[in-house]
Amino acid sequence: MQHKTEPTLAVEELRQLGCQAFQGLGLTQEAAEHVCEVLVLADLFGLTTHGLSRVESYGERLQSGGISASAEPAVETLAPAIARVEGHNAVGPLVGMTALEVGMKIARQFGIGLVLARGSNHFGPISPYSYIAAEQGFASIIGSNATTTIAPSGGSDARLGNSPLGFGVPNPNGNHFMLDMAMSVVARAKIRNALARQETIPDNWATDANGRPTTDPRAALDGFLLPIGGHKGYGLALVVDLLAGLLSNAAYLTHVKSWVDAPDEPQNLGHFFILIDTARLGSTAWLKERMIDFADILHQSPAVDPASPVIVPGEIELKKMRRHLQEGVPVEAATRQLLDQYANRVA
């Protein structure tokens, strides 16, 4: 198993190293702590590609001016239970954490709160935000738009992003429900792997450059990822962009600047955070009993493959977190090297 052979760091060490690295990239200590809260949780959950390894891409853009290291997100009240965060092109997880904290404050007061964010960047995976909210008793619906990589259903060029959408429902015993998904059937990496193994791919993974479904991984990599459920996933991706981009007054669809093609221009990504205070709905005991029963019902479905019992979304991440808290968090050599390099700037 990979985590046994890779060098690990205790979570506190990793957090400190991450904070120093982002301070080395020009962030204040407070901003760096917010960013690392999200990215270290991602590493704890085993979401390595969305954890502190992002210091590479974030670092590039911070240094080219594509992301502002000194920007401070500003909060504007639009209605008693709606706020908007103007990110001023700050690092995404800093904008995201600002929005999350405002949203929880609103929801604590009114029961539900909506925070829209604009002027932002890639804000990490969603499950860290869902987890932080769930730990404080909030259910959440969170989404972000993204660079365009998907063609509309029936269309033949990239006009929408593979926008992530996440949900959390707290279980007072800590076994929170967390679903964090993008709208494509698979990630591009899976197609690259098929190509490397010289295998064909199912015809519902991607289209070729002309928008036609393909089983050839090479043609698929020149084409577009297909969303789950055809027009359903297409519609869901649009919903996320409408809430996160259009209604937040951020960029949307093809107005989102490409991270790759325009590395020094602000992307103006948008996010949305809906927080619900479950303490308003019933007692902690009531919620715990129902959440445990909910999971039990699912677990008790006889497994098609006895070696793979039914799981509930969030269980894999929380299990990995518990292990990594005990055994340390695996850190890839390249990530470690970059973190050290940036951290040394402030040492």
Add this chain to the structure above:
Amino acid sequence: MQHKTEPTLAVEELRQLGCQAFQGLGLTQEAAEHVCEVLVLADLFGLTTHGLSRVESYGERLQSGGISASAEPAVETLAPAIARVEGHNAVGPLVGMTALEVGMKIARQFGIGLVLARGSNHFGPISPYSYIAAEQGFASIIGSNATTTIAPSGGSDARLGNSPLGFGVPNPNGNHFMLDMAMSVVARAKIRNALARQETIPDNWATDANGRPTTDPRAALDGFLLPIGGHKGYGLALVVDLLAGLLSNAAYLTHVKSWVDAPDEPQNLGHFFILIDTARLGSTAWLKERMIDFADILHQSPAVDPASPVIVPGEIELKKMRRHLQEGVPVEAATRQLLDQYANRVA
């Protein structure tokens, strides 16, 4: 085209006939009007299977006592911006319309509102609610749980419902975005059609009774519908049940009573309504310009098949509505007969 050959009724006639029929089934005039507001919109949108044809199944249950004809939903305030509707086993669309109206009132005051409903029944399709909300400037996220027909990913018996989830975003010019989807790749009817034509089905539509993917429509009908995107659709269906069923204090998962197996027992279905007042986010002109631009960007993607240009969710329903408002609404003979029969009770 089917609508040319089928007898049609002017929308006002249909609404009146529907109202009389539901009064014939024991509802008050006001309750019947609420129910028909939803079901007639469904017929206008061309969602025939979810329109007034439901008078058949609703009528059966109203007469067997499985749904209460005289119940009046009660509204309870849980937080400034959260209300809960106790449906008291009233007809679903009456509970739904009660929740929608309370939700819009809350959102008008606080910007966003959440209404949870319990003690309810099948509440019709979602797009009528999204439409009513959008006409008044509200974006919406709406869902309901349902009788269990889907197995958990990797499981082999029905433990969750094919729960509908819908979204609406208003365009002040009337071309609202409306997405109304269930979590299965296809409806059971499509598998029945394949069987009738003696065709195989794609292996991602359904499993056999043992939870294994199948291309045999007969085995599929003995088995379970598969959700879109595998574990993603499974997770989404759980989210809807968590919000609509678990958090609303309604039944959830296998606690939902089957409409078919227990026709005279209350189902205790739950719904959730999240309403957002877009007037708080920007001017009408701002929203209209962005919504038109959003749709334009999608429409301009070159179509794979020039005969099928790219569409935006909601366009099909709104186009049908405009036609049916002009040409009349097609009504199937069996539905017409039942409507007349129930209506005659109060004539």
